[in-house]
Amino acid sequence: MPGIDECLLEAMRLPGARGAALVDWTSGLALGAVGESPGGDQEAAAAEAAELARLAAEQHAFTADGGTEEEGADPPVEDLILSNRDSYHVLRFVRTSFDSSVFLHLWLARTEGNLALARIRLGEMAGRLVLG
Amino acid sequence: MTTVRTTTPAPPPRLPVRDKAAALDRGWGGVSPMLTRLAAERATGILVRERGTLHLADGQVVHAESPSAPGLDTLLTPHGGDPAPGALELCHLTALYDAAYFTLAPSSTPGRFRYGSAVGLDGPLALGAVRPVPVAALERETLRRRDLLHRIWPDPTTDEAPLTRPDRVGAPPCPARRRAVLARVDGVRTALDIARELGRPAFHTLVDVRRLAAAGVVSPRPPTPAEAPPPPPQPLLETEVVDPHITLLKRLRDALEAL
Known part of the structure; x- marks a missing residue:
């Protein structure tokens, strides 16, 4: 029955993991963070990732067909993947049974990271975090 | 011939200000x-x-x-x-x-x-x-x-006032979470009322309301007549004074105005 930090520490065991955070995309607050922070500033990284997540979550074009047109617990987007020359960022939206707007942000070194594995594991962790 | 002194006096010393940079450090x-x-x-x-x-x-x-x-x-x-x-x-x-x-x-x-x-x-x-x-x-x-x-919308009035939708026609589409807020804007509820109903944090609702305000979809409700500040008290002249001279003057004024 993991709490936030246990969940983030588990994410850090993924190969190539450099940093992990649980971020609220409405406020931009990091509710938890472990490891390094992209850009070196945890609060700035959380606010910037939140802005990206919010844009993805709020655009109609990215919503699944027959998806969450009305308010519900399902986030409209499952995950976001961003790559650059040396790293991957995976943003996994967390589904909760109460109203929330949070996502897991995993930062992976590109050379060691396994994107497919990270996506699967993050999905599992997101489920365990809130459903026990 | 007079000479005009052009030297301006030294400016007063600057008032001390809180050093915000140091405070942030x-x-x-x-x-x-x-x-x-x-x-x-x-x-x-x-x-x-x-x-x-x-x-x-x-x-x-x-x-x-x-x-x-x-x-x-x-x-x-x-x-x-x-x-x-x-x-x-x-x-x-x-x-x-x-x-x-x-x-x-x-x-x-x-x-x-x-x-x-x-x-x-x-x-x-x-x-x-x-x-x-x-x-x-x-x-x-x-x-x-x-x-x-x-940064979203600099006017804080919508944070506490009852909210209203001035123009329902031509409202731009907005995402589901914000639509849930908008659906509860009825001229009575405040952002906090809406937050409670949706089981959301109040700050998060303020964010959504400010975004709606920035889009021109929601605005603070202007005070209704019942809530409007009471009218200023009538001048004494109109109500209490019974001096016969003043009564005469008022009748004269009314007559002149009626011409």
Whole structure:
């Protein structure tokens, strides 16, 4: 029955993991963070990732067909993947049974990271975090 | 021939200003000097401010409550059964930062601190302990949140006023979460009312309302006649004076006006 930090520490065991955070995309607050922070500033990284997540979550074009047109617990987007020359960022939206707007942000070194594995594991962790 | 002195007097010395850069380096921006002092002395107890309370343990914040923010119970309301520890921690931290945002709002009265135990174990913490939040982090976050709201829409009126939709025609489409807020705008409810109904943090609802205000979809309701400030008292002349000369003058004025 993991709490936030246990969940983030588990994410850090993924190969190539450099940093992990649980971020609220409405406020931009990091509710938890472990490891390094992209850009070196945890609060700035959380606010910037939140802005990206919010844009993805709020655009109609990215919503699944027959998806969450009305308010519900399902986030409209499952995950976001961003790559650059040396790293991957995976943003996994967390589904909760109460109203929330949070996502897991995993930062992976590109050379060691396994994107497919990270996506699967993050999905599992997101489920365990809130459903026990 | 007169000469005009052109030398201007030396400008007065500049007033001292708070060094905000240095304050930020210290990790706080002067949100509450009293709270900063309590953190430094690792105090335990309850700080009561105008808009809410902060519970401190060893100088860190472990709980916050504000009449302006829905409590943990409201945030968890739609949840059936026992929430998982992660979900509970998430909600508790969210509620703490939410209540602290309003508690740390600028106030007109000084805060009071009651030394002693923070929240009891039979209190809200019985639901699940929250990781203590350092005061500096809470103050930084509070300032960041103020800035976030200001950048979205600089007018704070919608934060507390009853909200209304001035023009329902031609409203731009908005995402589902914001549509849920918009659907509850009825000229009576405030942002806080809507937050409670949706089981959302108050700050999050302020964000959505400011975005709606920026889009021109929502505005604060103008005061209704019943709530409008009472009209200024009638001049004495009209009501109480019965001096016959004045009565005559008034009749004369009325007659002239009637011409």
